[in-house]
Amino acid sequence: MSDVSIKLKEVSKSFDGKLIIDTISCDFIKNKVHAILGKSGTGKSVLLKMLIGLFKPDSGKILINGKEAEHYKSVGDFKMSYIFQSSALLNSLTVLDNVTIFLDEHNVDEKESRVSKALKILNELGIKDSANKMPSELSGGMRKRVAIARSLIIEPDILLYDEPTSDLDPINTKTISQIINKLKARGDITQIVVTHDIGFAYSISDTISILDNGQILITGDPDLIKSSKNPILDSI
Amino acid sequence: MNTILAIITGIGESLNLLWLTIKSIKYFGSSMDKFIFQLFDMGNRTVPVAALIALSIGAVLALQTGIQLSNYGMQDKIGGIVGLSVCTELAPVMAAILMAGRVGSSITAELASMSVYEEIAALKTMNIDPVRFLVLPRFLACLITLPVLVIYMDLIGWLGGSLVSSMNQSISVSLSSFYNDLSQVVTFSDIAAGIIKSVFFAIAISITSCSIGLLAQGGPREIGHSVTKSVVASFISILLLDYVLTRFLILVGIL
Ligand SMILES: Nc1ncnc2c1ncn2[C@@H]1O[C@H](COP(=O)(O)OP(=O)(O)OP(=O)(O)O)[C@@H](O)[C@H]1O
Numbered sequence: 198m199s200d201v202s203i204k205l206k207e208v209s210k211s212f213d214g215k216l217i218i219d220t221i222s223c224d225f226i227k228n229k230v231h232a233i234l235g236k237s238g239t240g241k242s243v244l245l246k247m248l249i250g251l252f253k254p255d256s257g258k259i260l261i262n263g264k265e266a267e268h269y270k271s272v273g274d275f276k277m278s279y280i281f282q283s284s285a286l287l288n289s290l291t292v293l294d295n296v297t298i299f300l301d302e303h304n305v306d307e308k309e310s311r312v313s314k315a316l317k318i319l320n321e322l323g324i325k326d327s328a329n330k331m332p333s334e335l336s337g338g339m340r341k342r343v344a345i346a347r348s349l350i351i352e353p354d355i356l357l358y359d360e361p362t363s364d365l366d367p368i369n370t371k372t373i374s375q376i377i378n379k380l381k382a383r384g385d386i387t388q389i390v391v392t393h394d395i396g397f398a399y400s401i402s403d404t405i406s407i408l409d410n411g412q413i414l415i416t417g418d419p420d421l422i423k424s425s426k427n428p429i430l431d432s433i
Numbered sequence: 434m435n436t437i438l439a440i441i442t443g444i445g446e447s448l449n450l451l452w453l454t455i456k457s458i459k460y461f462g463s464s465m466d467k468f469i470f471q472l473f474d475m476g477n478r479t480v481p482v483a484a485l486i487a488l489s490i491g492a493v494l495a496l497q498t499g500i501q502l503s504n505y506g507m508q509d510k511i512g513g514i515v516g517l518s519v520c521t522e523l524a525p526v527m528a529a530i531l532m533a534g535r536v537g538s539s540i541t542a543e544l545a546s547m548s549v550y551e552e553i554a555a556l557k558t559m560n561i562d563p564v565r566f567l568v569l570p571r572f573l574a575c576l577i578t579l580p581v582l583v584i585y586m587d588l589i590g591w592l593g594g595s596l597v598s599s600m601n602q603s604i605s606v607s608l609s610s611f612y613n614d615l616s617q618v619v620t621f622s623d624i625a626a627g628i629i630k631s632v633f634f635a636i637a638i639s640i641t642s643c644s645i646g647l648l649a650q651g652g653p654r655e656i657g658h659s660v661t662k663s664v665v666a667s668f669i670s671i672l673l674l675d676y677v678l679t680r681f682l683i684l685v686g687i688l
């Protein structure tokens with residue numbers, strides 16, 4: 198029980214009468230990396246947005262750290278963060294302000310220590326030089342890293358990534374998988390990564406689930422998934 | 434039928450947002466810098482154009498009524514007539530229309546693009562309330578800017594009227610007799626009536642444009658649609674409110 202970070206119990210969600218998520222039950226184990234693989238339009242983003250509380254499930258339960266909560270972003274001291282498919286940086290703020298916004302708005306620490314915290318994270322992600330740029334001046338890969346920085350400053354217990362490598366070239370993809378693996382090595386953060394890039398999923402995951410038609414077809418470690426020869430793998 | 438339903442839903446959503454905004458006023462302290470930024474931004478967008486509009490409505494009003502009045506030899510009444518129309522009706526309504534066109538539209542465009550590009554959703558995942566973060570500073574800045582704009586347009590409108598009255602050959606009322614008549618006719622409560630109107634206009638404009646912007650969803654095309662919708666909705670609510678408020682102000686004896 199205590200090693201389960203997020204538990205889904207028969208969760209369903211439909212839009213305009215169309216069932217997108219069909220009674221899914223699954224566990225995400227604490228401090229591991231979980232990948233969710235699936236074709237475009239199978240409801241991966243919808244599933245992830247239900248985990249953070251942007252969408253409410255029509256039926257079923259989502260337990261975070263054993264507790265059911267109205268707003269999942271934080272349950273007690275247990276924090277979650279979400280990295281959008283589109284990065285979703287605030288375009289009117291500089292990179293630095295984007296990263297410190299959570300601390301600024303919740304009045305955490307003094308201004309100087311917020312900034313130094315942000316610069317430290319930006320430095321770790323290799324984008325410290327862009328701190329004073331506007332998001333529109335950045336490449337897609339840099340924007341993605343700013344979005345990761347904005348999430349990391351929250352010191353989340355659970356980090357959700359929606360297609361972190363979409364629109365990225367192989368070099369940037371490798372950077373992102375290095376970031377995820379580095380966080381994994383720290384061993385104190387649960388990472389759930391939605392993607393349709395199989396190679397990327399193999400390079401980061403402890404477990405992989407394949408989502409199709411609103412249901413999870415199979416869950417297992419990368420070797421199991423590789424050897425399953427599931428026909429879906431060829432179509433992704 | 435669908436349109437009527439959409440209008441009723443829109444009004445409901447705006448009233449709900451107004452309520453949430455009022456509830457968040459207690460957090461004003463933390464959004465001080467955003468409020469000041471909005472105040473300057475709104476001033477920059479409206480003050481120059483407002484002067485032009487006020488000057489020209491004052492001038493045209495003086496020209497039209499002045500010539501009529503002088504046909505009956507009553508041109509010495511022009512100060513009061515121009516003064517009263519400007520401060521009770523023309524300045525508040527024109528200021529509001531200007532505010533809706535220049536400020537309301539840009540609020541909607543900004544918030545709609547934030548919705549469409551998931552910036553609002555991103556704020557929610559960080560437990561940052563969009564009402565407190567985005568709506569409150571705009572609401573309060575609008576609430577200050579519009580009444581100030583009305584006083585400013587009153588003064589410039591009167592100036593326009595007095596200049597035309599004194600310079601036009603067929604009116605030729607001197608500046609001093611223009612302002613003399615104006616000060617006898619226009620009372621403090623007439624000026625207050627215009628300011629009271631503008632407070633309600635400011636609430637309507639800021640809440641309508643924020644509400645429509647926040648609720649935009651879909652692709653980038655939706656941003657343009659939202660702006661059009663917000664400007665039209667603001668104009669209609671200004672005109673309706675103007676009538677209702679005028680009736681009300683007459684009823685309570687302010688006008
Ligand atoms: N807010 C919404 N309103 C209505 N339908 C929606 C909404 N969000 C998603 N859907 C529908 O849910 C389905 C799944 O969408 P989702 O974005 O989860 O797909 P996805 O698996 O993330 O695809 P991709 O890999 O392209 O990102 C789609 O058919 C979409 O039309």
Ligand SMILES: [Mg+2]
Pocket residue numbers: 241242243282359360
């Ligand atoms: Mg998606």
